[in-house]
Amino acid sequence: MDLDFSRIKNSKNLLAFSGGVDSSALFFLLLNSKTNFDIAIVNYNIREQSKDEVEYALNLANKYDKKIFLKDVKLESSSNFEKNARDIRYNFFKEIIKENSYQTLITAHQLNDRLEWFLMQLSKGAGLLELFGMKEFEEKKDYSIFRPLLNISKDELEKYLKEHKIKYFIDSSNIDEKYKRNYFRHNFSDKFLNEFQDGIKNSFSFLENDLNSLNIKLNPIITLEELEVFENLKDNNLNLRVIDKSLKQRGFLLSQKERIEILKQKEITISHKINIAITKDYIFIAPKAEINLTKEFKEFCRIKKIPQNIRAYIFLKKLEINF
Structure with missing residues (x-):
């Protein structure tokens, strides 16, 4: 699996890690590319397995000489769980970035996530900028977000992990359709992607180029x-x-x-x-x-x-x- 990390070669990078398919694959892809990075993980304490995921992250950090930042919280499962978890996670990342002068946050969002986001925004009523809000490189006020896996499907990442005998975890909460993202994943995006993966990849690429051509000036002068x-x-x-x-x-x-x-x-x-x-x-x-x-x-x-x-x-x- 050949990915281009040249954009962050000279950057101080922090990888958002969970121990799942996506972030485990990205950890080793970054490692093999000799890109410098450290890791951060959040334990919400809603699954027994999360303790094993944290232990895995600690072991990887120790083995490969990476700094690791851990946040341990007790977050109750609720209808607002996804939003609350995201807010906790990104506030934690921002604190680490500010205190340790990181320049780039690397996340393991992949093609399935991108299609889920597209469909979720489409269902609510959205314009072009919301539909294609998940970009490979995004400039924030104090740091940048890099999403290098957006054109790679979860199946491709899982295949990479199995071929290289790399350990990873399957989050059991991803099955529960009370979470909106899981509902879209199981009923729409995964099925659609399994049948039309190449076309979807090409469409996202074409649409992103079209959006860039509009030259919408969103950054402050x-x-x-x-x-x-x-x-x-x-x-x-x-x-x-x-x-x-x-x-x-x-x-x-x-x-x-x-x-x-x-x-x-x-x-x-x-x-x-x-x-x-x-x-x-x-x-x-x-x-x-x-x-x-x-x-x-x-x-x-x-x-x-x-x-x-x-x-x-x-x-x-x-x-x-x-x-």
Whole structure:
């Protein structure tokens, strides 16, 4: 199995590990490519087997001289389990990345995961950016996410593990259809992928190229502290996509009502914490701040056409804005 890890060769990398098919295969693929990485694993303590998975991770780290970060939590099985587990997992990864200066988080999402995500988003009502939200390389605020297995199916990874006699675990909770992802996996995506794998791989590749060709500018043109300034894309739908992405990275999910209000008011505060302003040329997003402004600063903001609800944060942090 030939994968290109050149993009992260000079990066300090952290692998999200579980001991399952995907992350076990990726561990050894990275190892064989001589890519430097450490590992992080979360034990939710909902399965007896999870203790063995943690022990396996510890043994691999010791054998191959990898740093290992372990989070042990007691998470009850519930209808919100998938979301709660994901939030715990990614907050843990962010802490490790920040404290240890990692640059890239490597995850073992593969082709089955990608198709599941596509179908789940399709079932809820989604645009192009949501449907193809699972990309090989994604830039976050403080780190990047690398998903090198997106064009490889779970069956191919399992075959690799068996051929090389590599140990792995099967998560028994993946059978339970009370979890939405499992429902889509067992009833739709796995069956579809088994029959049309080559076509699905090609379609994702074509669609991703088409999306890239649209040249949608989702990244900020200015980032100072927690202030982000984006280009106004002159399209309400695209501007909402820009705002959505920024707020998700800050831990906020917009409701449909809030989206409507953003477009209507142009200057608005979300959840009493984040200010958003849409001007003729720019989109401003910054934490809410309250402070008395000097007369000189107010005049500066008027000349620069900086929105009212963004000014206090800029003044408080003494930021220099140059367009």
